[in-house]
Amino acid sequence: MIGFFDLFARPLLRALDPEQAHSLAIKALKLAPRSRPAEDDPRLAVHAFGLKFPNPVGIAAGFDKHGEVPDALLHLGFGSVEIGSVTPLPQPGNPKPRLFRLEPDQGVINRLGFNSEGEAAVLARLAARADRGGIVGINLGANKESRDRGQDYVHLIERVAPLASYISVNISSPNTPKLRDLQHAAVLDDLLARIVEKRDLVIDRAGPTPVLLKISPDLSLAQLDDVVGIARARGIDGMIIGNTTVLRQDWLRDQKTAKEPGGLSGRPLFPLATRMLAETYVRVEGAFPLVGVGGIDSGKTALAKIKAGADLLQVYSSLVFKALGLIAEIKAELVDALDRGEADELSDLVGVDAAAMTAEPWPE
Ligand SMILES: Cc1cc2nc3c(=O)[nH]c(=O)nc-3n(C[C@H](O)[C@H](O)[C@H](O)COP(=O)(O)O)c2cc1C
Numbered sequence: 258m259i260g261f262f263d264l265f266a267r268p269l270l271r272a273l274d275p276e277q278a279h280s281l282a283i284k285a286l287k288l289a290p291r292s293r294p295a296e297d298d299p300r301l302a303v304h305a306f307g308l309k310f311p312n313p314v315g316i317a318a319g320f321d322k323h324g325e326v327p328d329a330l331l332h333l334g335f336g337s338v339e340i341g342s343v344t345p346l347p348q349p350g351n352p353k354p355r356l357f358r359l360e361p362d363q364g365v366i367n368r369l370g371f372n373s374e375g376e377a378a379v380l381a382r383l384a385a386r387a388d389r390g391g392i393v394g395i396n397l398g399a400n401k402e403s404r405d406r407g408q409d410y411v412h413l414i415e416r417v418a419p420l421a422s423y424i425s426v427n428i429s430s431p432n433t434p435k436l437r438d439l440q441h442a443a444v445l446d447d448l449l450a451r452i453v454e455k456r457d458l459v460i461d462r463a464g465p466t467p468v469l470l471k472i473s474p475d476l477s478l479a480q481l482d483d484v485v486g487i488a489r490a491r492g493i494d495g496m497i498i499g500n501t502t503v504l505r506q507d508w509l510r511d512q513k514t515a516k517e518p519g520g521l522s523g524r525p526l527f528p529l530a531t532r533m534l535a536e537t538y539v540r541v542e543g544a545f546p547l548v549g550v551g552g553i554d555s556g557k558t559a560l561a562k563i564k565a566g567a568d569l570l571q572v573y574s575s576l577v578f579k580a581l582g583l584i585a586e587i588k589a590e591l592v593d594a595l596d597r598g599e600a601d602e603l604s605d606l607v608g609v610d611a612a613a614m615t616a617e618p619w620p621e
Contacts, residue, residue: 275356275365275577283321286329294334298592300603303336305546305568306423306467306494310392312336313603314559314587317550317571318396318427318471322372324379331391334584339571340379341396342427343417345409347375348400351432357517358577361510363554364526365574367501368519370432371398376416383420395421396471401433407448414455418463426452429473429500431520437473442483449491467494474499474526474533474551481533485540496541497548497571498534502526506621523574527552528620531565535614538566554579556590563591563603564610 270278301312315337316330324340331338350372357366373379383393397413399406410426417424428439428448439448449470456468470493472484488496501520509515509525530551537547549567553559554575562570575583591603600606 271577274354275358276353278577279320279356283325286326289329289332291328291332294332297334297336297588300595301336301588301591303568303603306469307465308392308422308467310336310569312588313563313567313569313591314584315339315392315394315548315569315571316576317573318342318425319367319369320573320576323374324382324395327383327391327393328386328389331393333581334588337392337394337422337569339394339396339425340383341425342371342373342398342430343376343379343395343413344371344373344398344400345376345403345412345416346400347378348373348402355519357514357519359509359511359514359521359523359525362515362523362525363575363578364509364511364521364523365577366514366517366519366521368432368517370401371430373398376413380416380420387420392422393420394423394425394469396425396427398427398430399433399436406436406439407444407451410448411451411455414452414468415459418456418459418466421466423467423469423494424456425469425471425497427471427500429471431473431475431501431503437475440472440476440480440484442480442487445484446487446491449487449493453491453493469493469495469497469548471497472499472533472537474502474530475504476533478536481536481540485537489541489544493545495545495547496537497550498537498567499530499551502529504529508621522551523578524552524554526574527554527558531562532614532617532620534562534567535565535608535611538608538611539615541566553587554583556587556593559587560590560594560606561610563606564608565614566608566611568604568607 351370549562550571
């Protein structure tokens with residue numbers, strides 16, 4: 258299935274408008290035959306937040322925003338799927354065009370602005386597949402027009418907890434005006450307190466759903482100090498580093514497309530996101546696991562993320578430019594690293610380079 262898709266469908270998808278290509282890819286996955294993926298090497302299993310991930314390679318939020326194809330994605334060999342962002346009410350997002358490829362840079366700019374079918378539609382789909390297992394996280398967003406965005410998250414926690422393997426709180430999308438202000442210390446402390454309180458209130462019904470905080474790679478280090486301190490104090494289960502960046506490096510080759518407003522992801526994000534991951538790792542001091550995301554496009558970059566501090570990985574943009582064989586390529590590189598004696602277990606490699614990375618000059 259992967260071979261067929263890579264050979265025939267990808268060149269076609271690349272020729273299309275990016276958003277049309279995305280909806281075609283979702284349609285193709287809906288129709289794809291469900292062959293069981295090959296069993297993962299047991300050394301790839303990751304235990305984190307009380308969950309057992311069969312392998313560390315997940316698909317990041319934003320690909321399956323509406324929970325349409327979690328099982329097809331799991332069958333492609335991903336160890337986990339993050340659905341969303343899901344908002345309480347349906348909303349259309351920003352006007353099109355709002356998704357752009359920077360071909361020569363292998364980057365993507367999006368300003369989708371939380372286009373969501375809303376919690377009711379997404380939860381109905383997830384309820385219908387609930388007995389199929391697999392790790393399916395749900396990423397939460399707030400409605401643009403909401404008068405109390407914090408309350409949107411608190412409300413969603415209660416609704417999604419029974420169906421989510423884990424919940425990720427996305428307060429780092431650059432495409433909803435002022436959303437990232439929720440990362441400011443006083444606001445964040447109050448928000449996380451309310452979120453954890455609500456999660457604990459529904460434990461009887463939903464089980465102990467882990468709550469992860471997804472942050473922006475554009476935080477200053479002083480802001481990161483605050484965010485990590487608050488996440489630790491409030492008993493958050495993990496952090497995802499990170500979302501897309503609003504920065505535009507002057508070395509980007511497609512400077513014309515780079516002028517489009519929105520969040521940049523893919524290869525150009527790798528240096529910044531990986532540095533922020535290392536900075537987070539040294540501040541978290543092992544209090545909880547981290548998910549490394551941003552610019553992973555090979556086995557080598559995946560291994561570098563683990564060494565920067567990631568227990569788990571997520572990919573998205575590189576799937577636009579590379580074949581789906583990338584998932585197997587990443588897993589093979591991680592197994593190779595163990596076979597060539599870099600460590601006995603993957604977990605021994607987590608964060609080994611973090612301290613050294615934080616001493617390097619800030620990535621341009
Ligand atoms: C088209 C697109 C849509 C996205 N939508 C979301 C979203 O709804 N919620 C979210 O938390 N992150 C979203 N993201 C961010 C990704 O989850 C990820 O954090 C980011 O793209 C960096 O990873 P990458 O370089 O592998 O793409 C989106 C990214 C892209 C490219």
